[in-house]
Amino acid sequence: MNDCLFCKIAAGEIPSSKVYEDEEILAFRDIAPQAPVHVLVIPKKHVSGWYEAKEESDAALARLMRAAATVAKMEGIVESGFRVVSNCGADAQQSVAHLHLHVLGGRAMSGNMA
Numbered sequence: 001m002n003d004c005l006f007c008k009i010a011a012g013e014i015p016s017s018k019v020y021e022d023e024e025i026l027a028f029r030d031i032a033p034q035a036p037v038h039v040l041v042i043p044k045k046h047v048s049g050w051y052e053a054k055e056e057s058d059a060a061l062a063r064l065m066r067a068a069a070t071v072a073k074m075e076g077i078v079e080s081g082f083r084v085v086s087n088c089g090a091d092a093q094q095s096v097a098h099l100h101l102h103v104l105g106g107r108a109m110s111g112n113m114a
């Protein structure tokens with residue numbers, strides 16, 4: 001998608017602080033971190049949200065979750081604990097319409113969900 005911010009980051013057109021990369025996934029630091037560790041994990045191929053993802057993408061989505069766990073390991077927050085969040089749509093405050101996981105850690109989170 002030409003006008004998608006995260007597609008531009010995935011393509012290297014907009015710089016990012018890269019944490020992890022493979023053929024289909026990029027992980028980079030959030031520009032407005034909400035925790036000492038705040039990394040975004042995205043598929044390089046554009047998908048706007050979970051509701052748009054097709055069944056044939058199930059294996060790729062599982063790899064996205066696996067990459068989030070890999071990032072947590074790389075960032076040293078497996079022992080202390082971490083949270084994986086994916087906002088979908090307006091009520092969830094999704095601001096970038098490109099599927100992404102937030103990996104948050106390095107401090108105690110408040111509450112279970114919101």
Ligand code: DGP
Pocket residue numbers: 005014016017028029030031032040086087093094095096097
């Ligand atoms: P969400 O609100 O769930 O759609 O998360 C989008 C996140 O993207 C938000 O936490 C801020 C982050 N973000 C927005 N623009 C940029 C950018 O240009 N670079 C980086 N690294 N992160 C960005």
